[in-house]
Amino acid sequence: MASPPPPPxxxxxxxxxxxxxxxxxxxxxxxxxxxxxxxxxxRVIKKQGAPPGMGTVAQIVFALGLASWGVVILVDPVNKAQPK
Structure with a gap:
């Protein structure tokens, strides 16, 4: 009694x-x-009152990447394209 193979x-x-x-x-x-x-x-930038460090800049870039990924999932540009 083997279990069925996992779906692709x-x-x-x-x-x-x-x-x-x-x-x-x-x-x-x-x-x-x-x-x-x-x-x-x-919040870290406001507390320090100094230019942001490398870690803070990396955190902002990561945040923008997460938000962009969310927009791509919502908009779904891949399914919108019509084949010619």
């Missing part, structure tokens, strides 16, 4: 493309996480 990874990716609520939750979560990380980096 493409099946999980297809579920995210078809499910609007899944995309909304994931995209909003990533946007929120990016906003939180960015706000915490800004």
């Amino acid at each position: 990874p493409a099946a999980a990716a297809a579920a995210l493309k078809d499910c609007w609520s899944c995309r909304l939750v994931c995209g909003a979560g990533l946007l929120g996480a990016g906003g939180y990380v960015f706000a915490s980096a800004r």
Whole structure:
């Protein structure tokens, strides 16, 4: 009695493309996480009153990456393209 083989990874990716609520939750979560990380980096900059250090700049870049990833999931530019 062998268990059935696991579904291919493409099946999980297809579920995210078809499910609007899944995309909304994931995209909003990533946007929120990016906003939180960015706000915490800004808080450090305001406390120090000096130019930001390398770690703070890296934190801001990471926050922008999270937020961008969230926007890409929400907008879904891959499925919008029409084949010619």
